[in-house]
Amino acid sequence: MKVHVKKGDTVIVLSGKEGLRGETGKVKAVMPKEGLVVVEGLNLIKRAVRPNPRNPQGGFIETEAPIHASKVMPICPSCEKPTRIRKKVLPDGTKVRACAKCDGVLDTK
The missing domain is CATH 2.20.70 (Ubiquitin Ligase Nedd4; Chain: W;)
Known part of the structure; x- marks a missing residue:
């Protein structure tokens, strides 16, 4: 799938969750095969992580989840x-x- 946004573009979210709609942010990553984009600071999810070398204490981490590319529009x-x-x-x-x-x-x- 051809994606109309590139890494570094400022985009606005057109549709989706109530708190996400209308928010703007910079594109961190683009996944053209899946048609997804990761926007900095938006669509945050919490995950439980076991202790590992990167995170020795474990616990909950907050990361950005991908959004479908059709739901964002470049500014x-x-x-x-x-x-x-x-x-x-x-x-x-x-x-x-x-x-x-x-x-x-x-x-x-």
């Missing part, structure tokens, strides 16, 4: 609004992702 850095993605070819021939509303470039690289 344009220039107009600061949620937007759909358009493909744009720059004069030097490089293809970039552009904002559908203001035609601003989303790719910083």
